[in-house]
Amino acid sequence: MACDLIAAGFEVRVVAEEAEDLDLPKVIPVSGPQAADGAEIVFALGGDGTFLRAAELARPAKVPLLGINLGKVGFLAEAEIDDLDSAVSDVVSRSYTVDERLTVDVTAEFDGGPTIESWALNEISVEKGERAQMLELMVDVDGRPLSRYGCDGVVCATPTGSTAYAFSGGGPVVWPEVEALLLVPISAHALFSRPLVTAPTSTISITVDPYTTLAVLSCDGRRVYDVPPGARITVRRGALPVRVVRLRDRPFTDRLVAKFDLPVQGWRGSRR
DSSP, X not given: OHHHHHHTTOOOEEEHHHHHHHTOTTOEEEOSTTTTTTOSOEEEEESHHHHHHHHHHHHHHTOOEEEEEOSSOOTTOSEEGGGXXXXXXXXXXXXXXXXXXXXXXXXXXXXXXXXEEEEESSEEEEEESSTTSOEEEEEEETTEEEEEEEESEEEEEOSGGGGTHHHHTTOOOOOTTSOOEXXXXXXXXXXXXXXXXXXXTOOEEEEEOTTSOOEEEEETTTEEEEEOTTOEEXXXXXXXXXXXXXXXXXXXXXXXXXXXXXXXXXXXXXXX
């Protein structure tokens, strides 16, 4: 892949800690949060975890991100490894489009500590830090109280993340073109614990009860922070989207069926 891109006149950079393992000539090792600055495109070769790691570099540089799946599901990837040659050819000829995926920004404030600021492409979660303890959370939407949950936690997801942790927690699958935020309680001991879909302009606030246990704030499962009782976590639409490469005009329905291996005919089969 790198050789084809170099032959086409591209300068190819590789994350420094992985450059030695690849043993490719004429590639430029780069490191740090500015590694993607000035790039035309970022390739992420791996699974969804690799894609999320690459998004940390591509997002601030506003560079399109192309995922090539080497993992199992690879829901975020645009192409499989068998399609690598054609994907490179499309990049060389600039035969691709770019979608902008909604992200979320999150802040956590609490007494005795600095404000935590982070972001996520898939989701943020606020979960219990003590396995044997239930977490008490108060959730507000747009400054108005919604519900208090005794729970394992809550997930605030984007449409892109609706097929990830939020899906596992019983949330709906949301087409990526839809602009919305999702709120999914996890194992809530409450009469009202349904997943909710809010407006993209909504602000979701999660307050950790002062008398409950330690909580853990996780952003895409990559940036993890301990937050004490009394902390207030605020989630809103991200200031920067993640730009995602699309090689083919493929309906999301087809991706959903293929990645989840859905039985389109149902378990009863087709009627005759």
